Amino acid sequence: MTADGRAGVTAELVARLVAGQFPAWADLPVRPVEADGWDNRTYRLGEELSVRLPTRERYVAGVAKEDRWLPVLAPRLPLPVPVPVATGRPAAGYPHPWSVRRWIPGRPLTSAGVADPTGLGLAVAGFLRALRAVPATGGPAAGTHSFLRGCPPAGYAAEVRTALDELGTEVDRRGAEEVWRRALASSRQQPAVWFHGDVAAGNLLLDDTGRLAAVIDFGTCGVGDPACDLVLAWTALAGDARAAFREAVGLDEPCWRRAAGWALWKALVVLAGRSGTAAEDAAQHTVIREVSTELG
DSSP states (O other): OOTTSSTTOOHHHHHHHHHHHOGGGTTSOEEEOSSOOSSEEEEEETTTEEEEEESSGGGTHHHHHHHHHHHHHGGGSSSOOOOEEEEEOSBTTBOSOEEEEEOOOOEEGGGSOOSOHHHHHHHHHHHHHHHHHSOOTTOOBSSGGGTTTTSOGGGGHHHHHHHHHHHGGGSOHHHHHHHHHHHHHOOOOSOOEEEOSOOOGGGEEEOTTSOEEEEOOOTTOEEEOGGGGGTHHHHTOOHHHHHHHHHHHTOOHHHHHHHHHHHHHHHHHHHHHTOSOHHHHHHHHHHHHHHHHHHO
16 A cells, blocks of 8 residues: 555455455456545446445545445435445455445546536435435434534634635635634534535436436535535536525525535635646636625
């Protein structure tokens, strides 16, 4: 394994892990997926299965959590989600537990155009309503395992301040600070509910017609405040589609203020990190500008 935890995870390593622990699948071909994540690496295993491997220790908690709770959530949700079928142990130089799941076909929203953004927004809203309706008793309370998703956004206050200092006049600091102030001033008064934690374009799969087909990657899911699940309103939706999503998802104004805080935090830290392309940086500027315009 390399320092970043990714380069050392290869198809050859996955094949050794599978052969050593699940010999019934040893003859199945292993190949990379077209769009891979960062927290975990995913490989196809034959035609019906996939293998998901955390890239760092900090992501390991998601393995047991998903294995425990996805079978509970899946029957209650209107779209397919990953279904674990086996859990592997550290071996062959790979230091973490890993999982085998049923393969879910579809193209990530990041690599596919959206013919009907309003329809997409309504479909995501319906999924999130169904997720919030799943009984939360005994579910994993938001915390470090969810990277503070589902908690108040104040946990990332230091990162927001640092990013604003680094960006200087590149962003409207006054507008951003007002969005952040409103986010911190609001709080959830209702009972904790299930949240996904990372409703990002890469975790939304579309079918060949462009409709939402599945939602993947529940590694940051938990029980808490669902505001973090609304960031998609600014990162992938606009205009009528954003308005339709906002109405259909059925959450109150304070929740949207916290959601704007989550969107602002992510855009600021990504932009300050200077790790994106010019187009990606422009997208972060758009998020910052729009949350400031709408709620600042």
